[in-house]
Amino acid sequence: METLSMLMEGFSVALSFQNILAALAGGILGLIVGAMPGIGSLAGCALLLPLTFHFNPTTAIIMLGSIYYANMFGGAFSAILINIPGDAPAIMTALDGFSMTKKGHPGKALFISNYSSFVGGLIGMVILVFLGPALASFGLNFGPSEMTMLMLVAMTSISWLVGDNPITGIIASCLGMMISTLGIDIVSGQIRYNFGSIWLLGGINFIPLVIGFIGMTQLFDLVKQDMSGEKLSYVDAKIRFRDTLLTKDELKRATRPSITAGLMGTFVGFLPGAGATAASFLAYAAEKKISNGKTLVPLGEGAIEGLAASESANNGAAAGAFGPLLALGIPGSGTTAVLLGGLMMWGLNPGPMLFTTNPDFAWGLIASLFISNILSLAISLGCIPWLQKIVRVPIGVMIPSILMICFIGAYSTSNSMFGVVIMLIGGFLGYIFGKCSLPTSPLLLAFVLSSTLEINLRRAFLTSNGNIAVFLKRPITDVFLVIFLIMVLVPVGRAIYKKVKENK
């Protein structure tokens, strides 16, 4: 009960007129910036951070929290509407979200994404309030060997994306892994594959690569369609507001995945160094297993369940990441690392002493997360009627505007033309990939996950002096190992069984 009274006190701080106004301003700005393709939550928070310097610390932090949270909502918009994921977790959102848009339901897709984000975030926050410090300490048990196994399980989600031809999928995944090894090796300090260029010392940045591979390729498609004079069927479909409202059945189908994915996402968010990307991949993979065959359309072709799982997990993880940040001072993702920098500028040192030394601040921040969750939901639901008109913008206006935003997003990742060059190369490769019918998503997923996998795998072997038993002797790794084996072997077993049966 003490927790509740502390939370109530937090609400009384957060609900002052000035603080609500700050949260509202942060929410609107966060949504706009988060919705721009290529800017996403990490760059969005970094861009808007200086704005908060003009307020007193509590107001500033509340604004920061709502910017962070609204960014998470906004990240899905461009993925759903124009198939350009703003950040890594939104890759999964784009799969089903954009498929729904293509079928003429952009409003519904936005509605589900907002609804699931809200549910996932709410679950994450409730868990944060009651189990935050306990879960954060449990997360510490995740050392190199546990993280290695977790990443292996997350990587199995690549197999869903591979499609009909496994060979092309494997080629794309391997290319993604190769790209991730460029630059300085963090374990030994060795320079790898920089081809004599100092630009490549720091490796390839993910955001410009995604903008190139997905965003630019999407643009090329638009140009092609425009030149062929072909009309996009979904562009001319008449959009009425009442079509965007969900039916009872649709709401029901979105709720269950939102809850399971929200719980999973929150848990992954609590692990130091895992983050929202792994959360949405894992939840999507799990949803594929859970709803096996029970969805109206398969996952990846516009299934409500897939969209709900990805969005809910990503927002659950966003809330969960506050656990290790506030209780241990350890940022769980790049975005929370920016937040940590912001908090430290205010002289607040998140860590084990925070809840003792600055309880009003810590609880005020948590309370403001609840408020920004509700505000973000309200603002983004209100925006749907206008947002869904974006798909009807004339192609001649659409192409140059997306192109410009892509350039800005790629440039702002490191304030240099290097990002733009990566984006252009990525776009060129993405186009070639399309021509050779190589899938791009496995490449991007392999790129994101394999660097974390590699670092943790090597740390695990270093700590155990190269003994592979380090993956067997610990309870958590054993659990993941079993899940991994089930994920990998069951489809193989089923295929063999089917072959045997057919031959009889």
Next chain:
Amino acid sequence: MKKNVILTVLVFLLAATAVFAQGGKEADDGQFHIDGNVDFYVSSSSGGGSDIITRTITDIASKNGIVDAPFIVYNQPDGNGQISRRTVSTARNADSTLLCFSSGDLTAMIQNGGLTLDDFRPLVILAADKHLCFVNADGKYSSFEEIMQAVQNGQKINIGGTMSDERVVFNMLCEELGTKDSFTYITYGSASESIAALLGNHVDIAISKPAAANQYVVAGDIVPVLALSTTRFSTPFDTAPTLSELGYNDVEYPMWRGVIGAKNMSDEAVAFWADAFKKVSETEDWQKNYLERNLLVSQYMGPEEASAVMYEAQAAAQAQN
């Protein structure tokens, strides 16, 4: 008519470039002053340690009228920081281009290759920090003697730390103790990650600077067991002995933060900046909002002293590379 307008604009633009192209110059009164903007480069992204010190310096310098020219801070983390270092070393407006520089940056610069301190003009060192070894309060070991005992019994010890200055001090420690084969270094992306690994008992020792570990020591989660310095630290780190107290030679690799300029910076500009940063380091703002908050010692060093310290650190880093 139109032609005239275009011509006027062209002339104006030419004049403007001519004026702004000069970075700094000696004014009529013989005093050095800066024309145009000051480009202050940071080789890591916003929110990190280098960014915070740069923003604090520029903020204080502008607020107190120490430097009139406006500062523009560029965060350029490309190429592991090497891009911004190269940009500054060859900057055209050498007198008004600065780079935030720490011993961590220096280690990275040597690792990356291609640039050395000879490509810059060292200006000042503003703050210094040293390292400690920490163990988990509930871990296997509770003192450094126990660890050395375990090493003699053939145990392997895992030590976590970052890739830059902490790795250098780790290598110096191994050399002094002769434990190269018993100590394994596990690299982490940041001090908070290596402390998290220590809290989860994934490493036996974490090497860190005091500021990152302070809260955990106060909370009793981790314990300092060795001061990598010639003297003991102040509370709450005063329980950790130095190596000489344990019968070895002291090992230290002070982590300093300072500012360097372009290779072609004029002597007048060097003097101007050394003086400006000295004034910054004497403000109360600096003492309170930077040094105290980050548990740092004030350590102003002018160009000559700073240069000596930087070259010494470069020699240590090159020896290990």
